[in-house]
Amino acid sequence: MKNDNTLSEEGIDTDKGIVGSIFESMLSDTLSEIKNLDNVKIQKIVENIGKYDKKEFLQRLAALRIPFENRDKAVLLDATTTATLNWLSENNWNFNGLSMSYGKFKKVIQQINQLDSKMAIDPLDNPYIDNIQFYGNHKVMPGINFASSYNLQMMIQSIFLSNRTKLSDEKNRYISILLNDNLMVSTDVCKKCQIPNELPSFTREIFIPNKTKLESYMKLVLLVKKLPGIHEISIMKEDVDLEKQKPFSQNQHLFLTKPYLDTGEGVLILDITSVANALSSKIATIISEVYVFEEMWNDIRKSFKRLKHEKIAENNFAIKLLDERKYKEAIFNIANDKLLIAFGIFGGIEENIDYTEKITSRVELIVEKLNKHNIMNNQLFIIIIVHTLGGSVYISLKLSNIYRNIPMAYFNAMELRAISQVETDDIFLPRFMKAKMQLSEPGLLGAFGEGDFIPAIMFSENDLSFYVADDIDYREMNIHIGIEDTSDYYLKAQKKYRECLFYSTFDRNWYTSTKEEFSNRYLVNYTSGQRFQCFIETRNGKIIEVITEKFESSGEIDILFNSFDLVSYWLEQYFSINELSENHVIYLRIEEILEKYYLVDEVNTEEPAINISKTENIIIWNITSPIYQKIGMAKTSSYERKLISELIDTLETSDLDTLDRIFYPEYKKKMTGLLIDDNGKLRVPTHGFQLLKISEYETNQLLDELGEYLKGQGYVYGAIPKKDNLQFCNKIVGFLYSILEREANVFNKNQLLKLLIAQIETLLPVQLRGESSYNNDIALSVQEKDRFFEQLNEDNRNSIATKFLLEYVVASPITGEQNVGKWEIERLLAICSLIIEWAHRSDYFKYNFVDTTMNFLQSNRIGIKKKDFKNVNSAMLASRNLQLANSNLPISENRRYVERVNQLFKSKLDSAFVEAFGYSYEEFNLVIGGLIDTHNNLEKIVWIEEEEELVRKIFNDLDKKISEIKIVSVLNSIALVEREKYLTPPIGFEKLDIFPWRFNRRLSFIRRPLVKYENKYMFGIRNVIHAHKYLMRLIWGGCLKTNSRKMKDVMSKLRNILGDEFNDRVKSILETYPNLQVMKGVSKIGKKRISGENNNTLGDIDVFAINRKQKKLFVIETKDFSFSRNPYELAMEQEKVFIGDKAFLNKHLKRSDWIRKNLKYVIDNYDLEDGKWEIVTMFVVSEHLITKDLVDTKGVKFISLKELDYNMFH
Known part of the structure; x- marks a missing residue:
């Protein structure tokens, strides 16, 4: 039963409509002739097998409907089945005959596959297997019967779930029996079906499985037990009408509404794909x-x-x-x-x-x-x-x-x-x-x-x-x-939205739950009952119901959800490996007043008790504040494990091996704590703002427009000369920028600013949480590693594009009045993202990272050979993966160096700030702190304050410790303002401070999180906190752009301190490796100074290590580098490390060469065993060095601190 709905739009093109109509008419006439001829042929085929057992033949035909490959072959299978029924009707329903061999059966099917009517076979436009919910979870095979499973589900819902249909008890009982019997049979068959990983290519011939497989399918379609619900939609002998039921009359097959046949030796499911259709057809006659x-x-x-x-x-x-x-x-x-x-x-x-x-x-x-x-x-x-x-x-x-x-x-x-x-x-x-x-x-x-x-x-x-x-x-x-x-x-x-029906033994109601993609945890929509609830299916099919008490306040929601999520996650992990003997309910409730859960008692070091009790078949966890706090704030999963172990012990004896397995590594935690200090505030999510995205649709639309532009510029299809690559990329950036100018100018600027600040404020905690917890997230769900990584990159791409758009809108004198629309803003984000993407490509060509030929394709798109970008992309990807994978590994702190930094800041930082910014570090901290304190409401996403009012608030909050003039100075130094043109930097700045594809820009939103427009300040408090941290990070990294001599001096001294600290950390790690003698800051060996040809000093060997057992000497240079983020930074990194005599690599190779030339002296000085010694030259760097994968490192190893491993030295 195909869809007979006819949809069209008149007037679009009348001639084509007539042509289509004529074509359909001709096709219909041709098919009709073919069907008439094939009706005769198939009856002949069936007559030729008259001596064979018809029950066995029908059983084999019915079995052929089960394989996935035959999901759309109903035209031929239906015709053959009807022809066989017609033969039986003419021959007094005599099923008896010889058993047909598998080989003979294949030949019969091959004959049927030759019939011309197979041209009517179309690909399946239904699910192969669909889910039906009726007091449990069932499955049906809809076949080619249009929407039969959907129609059946809607009928069931109207009768039993929504109570729209009012029926007598008798009719309700009749329909219940009808559904229960048939769905039970259908589900048993469907559970044995296999869906291939890849969709096989479409054919119009019946697939014949091997003999063993076919026989297993045959068993599924023969019912030994007679069920009342089956009888109601079974074929009666008197139903067969030879005049009506022609083999190729698709809608008149008996088994479409009566898919069963009682053979006297069992009931045959003639057509498993018509069970749903038969049920919906039958029920439609009742309701x-x-x-x-x-x-x-x-x-x-x-x-x-x-x-x-x-x-x-x-x-x-x-x-x-x-x-x-x-x-x-x-x-x-x-x-x-x-x-x-x-x-x-x-x-x-x-x-x-x-x-x-x-x-x-x-x-x-x-x-x-x-x-x-x-x-x-x-x-x-x-x-x-x-x-x-x-x-x-x-x-x-x-x-x-x-x-x-x-x-x-x-x-x-x-x-x-x-x-x-x-x-x-x-x-x-x-x-x-x-x-x-x-x-x-x-x-x-x-x-x-x-x-x-x-x-x-x-x-x-x-x-x-x-x-x-x-x-x-x-x-x-x-x-x-x-x-x-x-x-x-x-x-x-079905995979994305897997709904199942579960019966709650807690309140004796049925609940529709949605299965998580990578677990057997089925979550109930909590809004329906104002409580959290889920069902966990164990390895052996038992059910654990986890349910919380009802909640009212947001505080209760946080505590109950965190506890519920933790318990249900770990129980699912455990019982996906272990079996359970019976179903259970675990009930969670809050034991104390809410305030106790949020007030952390730092003095209390007592081991908290876990309060678990059992009533009949319900296990109750009374969530107390001490254990809740311990679980949340712990750095490892030890308390989570303790809780889960005790819960499992109330069900059965817990298996220690399984617990060891699921709780490894120990940093793998489900509940993570959050202290609401300024750093913690950065990770508190916003509520009520829906993030805008960079849509692939908008990107594709823009690429189409770009192709039209290039054609208009005179470009012809074919290769772009390599010498023009840089100019070509810049031309594309210019075109995209012209669209941004034109389209952004029509909107209301105030609306745009507010929306974009809200977007960045919402993205920030998402990004920070994703990056900081990446390692933990993939430990919790390793199957989702790729998804987590893609989401992080998408969030990062979105953030950069949004900041660019905001910076453009702030700086540009936009005069439009049009209301801001989400669709249009997502297009602007796509424009910004493409500008950054093509600017990056331009820099790749400018700094010779990529050698490729681009092509202007006949599709009006730009063809880029991905393989030519493979090296740089792979290097960036490897660096990003390593950075994320080790994001939550502990970093050692050395008190001696911390004290040196504190002393430096105490003595030098205030005056450096005054020279660099016009105010002291203390004044900067006071104003930023006052801004945060006076806007300490994380529920509010965007703050808009009159300039005078904001200054007055901060002035009063600081008890007038700092003048209003100084407050204005600080605020304006971290504010973006409008200027004549976006591409024209203000006095004292340069173009590089504008380009969004460059890092460390003085006019970036990350440095200036306040927007000053029409005498108002607009900001989000999270980005204010983040800007303060970011500025200090630039100073720590020695990256702050400044003309201040004092600030440069502070940064230089700071880098020296941190460089010494990094050397110590490398040395400390190596000293933990056995058989390794480690020395730091080696400038001479014995009485010989490490020097060059003209006796000029070559500097210290940062770390010199000797493995006497392996006869290896390790000459190690340590460098505390920052992570390179874009082509410009890569180019600067490459020049600093690899290019020229002053490059770090060449300097270090000279030290290594000195060791090689003076090897005999080194052996004697350290009293080493004579023989062949290997000299290993290495760099140990703080971050993964991307450029090492792009250049010839001359045999020198570059290892990040996080990659250091014992095996490298043995």
Whole structure:
């Protein structure tokens, strides 16, 4: 039963519509002739096997429906089954005969595979296996029966879950038995099915599994026990009508609504793929379909909600939307400034309705009303959802200027649900609809009458684009997509949104829970019961229900969620390995007043008791403040392990080996503490702001526009000369910047500033938390390592683009008044991201990191050979991975060096600040501290203060310790302000202070987190705290750009102190390795000074190590480097370390050469054993050195401190 809904738009191109109609008519006539001929052929095939056992033959046919490869072969299997039933009807239902060999059966199927009717086989447009919830979790195989599983689920929900359908107890009982018996049988079969990892290529021939596999499938389709629910939809002998049931009359097969046949020796499941269809067809005769349509409309609204489209009250626009039995209307938001008009049209089992006139008039009326309320067509989108229970609905929107340019799409309810479960882009549907309209012939995109589901899948799987190939401009050709297999997309939806039904033994209710992707923890939506609840499925299928008491305040939510998440996570980890003998409930409740959980008693060192009790089959953890605090603030998982061990011991004796396994390494923690000092505030997330993203759709749109620009500039398809690479990249940056100027200028500047500050303020804790906990996160869920890494990089990319956009908006005299729209801002972010990307490429060429030929492709895109960027990209990736993987490893502190730094700061930093900034370090700290203290509300994301009022607040908070003039001086030094042009730096600054792809810029938001505009300061308090930390980090790293002699002196002395400390740390680590003699700061050996050819000093060997056993001498240079972030920094790093006589590498090689030349003297001086000694020359650096992977290191090893390992020295 294929979808008979017909969707079209009249007037787009009448001639093509006529051609399509003629083609469909010709195709229909051809198929009809083929079917008539094949009806005769297949009856002949069946007659030729008359002597064989028909039960066995039908059983084998039924078994062939199970393999994934045959999910779409119903045309041939149905015809063969019907032909066999017809033969049985003519031969007094005599099943008896000879047993057919496997080889003979294969030959029969091969004959059937030769029939021309196989051209009617289309790829599957249903899930291969779908989930059904009915007092438990069941599975069905929908086959080619259109939306049968979805229809069945909607019926079940309308009767048993939402109680929309009111039935007598007798009918309820009848339907329950019908469902229970059939779903139990269907689930047993589906559980044995296997889905391949890769989708096999589409064919139109029946797949025949090997003999053993076929026999195993045959056992599944024969029922020995007769069940009442099965009998209700079984074929009766009198049902067979030889005139009606022709083998190739697809909709008239008996087993579509009666998939069972009693052979006298068991009941055959003739068609496992029709069980859901048979059930929904049977139930439809008992209940009113109107209630099912209500359930579907409710589900459609849920799908829109998942896609972040909230329903809008139509009263705001003086529109009365229709809510009829089979026809529904609603309006939903798109981002914050556009609307989606949705129509739901439903049909029964045997209806044939034309909605053309109605839908046309309603669209016109609604659009006109919205236009009168200043909502123009460029802000509107239309989606029509057509769904039937088996009948036919015809819709053909007539041509109308009223809605001519509004993007439209057609789906059924099941397709919309799948899209909402798969897609993560909040504007996916509108972007798809807009992209479709930009095609040369959008009306030809889908197959005839098939709607927009397959084009939407193509758009999704192609990075939100219809880009086809490098040698085709997809916008200038007619793209026609035939019917494709959608089962893979449905499978993706099931994996992402795996709902299951569980029975709670705690309150005796059924709960729909969603499975986590990489665990057997099923989470219940807490908003329904105002408590946290989940179900854990153990290795052997037992259930642990973890549930909290009900909560009311945010404080209770934090405590209960942290505890609930911890307990349920570790129990799932443990019982995914171990079995459990029976089901259990674990109940969590708060034992004390909330204040006790947040007041940390630093003096108390007593070991807290864990309060666990058991009542009948319920285990209760009374969460006390001491254990809650210990778990949260501990640096290891020791307390988490202790709690979980005691909980498990109340269920069974815990297995120490399993506990050792799941709690390794010890830093792997589920609950992490957070002290709300200024550093802690940085990691407190914001609430209520939805992050904007850099959309792949917008990026693709911009790349299309770039191609048009390059054509207009006279570029022809083909290779770009290498000598022009730098100029070509800069031209692209210039073009993208011109779009940014044009498009950003139309918006209200105040709105833009507030939104962008909120975006950065929201991103900061996300980034900091992600980077600091990366190592712990992948330890907790190693399967998600790639996802964590991608998310970190995406957040970083988003942050850089947002800061660039904010810096541009602040500096530029923008005069627009247009309200800020999310869609448009995501486009601006994509522009900024592409500018940075191409500027980076420009620097790669400028500093000779990449040698490649770029191509202007016929698709109007720029072709770049990824392999030519492999070295630099791999080096950056390796560095980033190492940095993250070791982000939470402890770093030693040396009190002697800390005291030296403190003394330096105490004596020198104030005067250095005065010379560099015009105020002392103490004054800077006071003002920043006063700003934080007076705005110490992390619930508020963006603060907007009048200049005078802000200065007065800080002045009073500091008890007038510092003058208002000095406060203004400090505030203005960390504020971004408007200037004549973005690209014109203020006096005293240079262009490098502007370019967002460069690090350490004096005009960056990270240095200047206050925005001063129209005598107001706008800021987020987290970024103020972060800017203070960042400035001090620049000083510590000796990276602060300054003309101040005193500040340079402080940084130089500081680097010397930190360099000495780093040497000590390297020496201390090496001294822990056995058989290694370690010395620091070796300037001479014995009485010989380490010197060059002209007796000039070569400096100290930072660390000199001897392994007497292995006969190895290690000549080690230590360098405390900062992590390089971009091509410019890489170039500077490369020059400093590798290029020229003064480069660190060449200097160190001279020291190593001295050791080699004086080896006999070295051996004698240290009383070493004579013989062949190996000299190992190395650098130990504080961070992974990216450039070492890009140049010839002349055999010298470069090792980061975090990579130091005992085996390197033995």
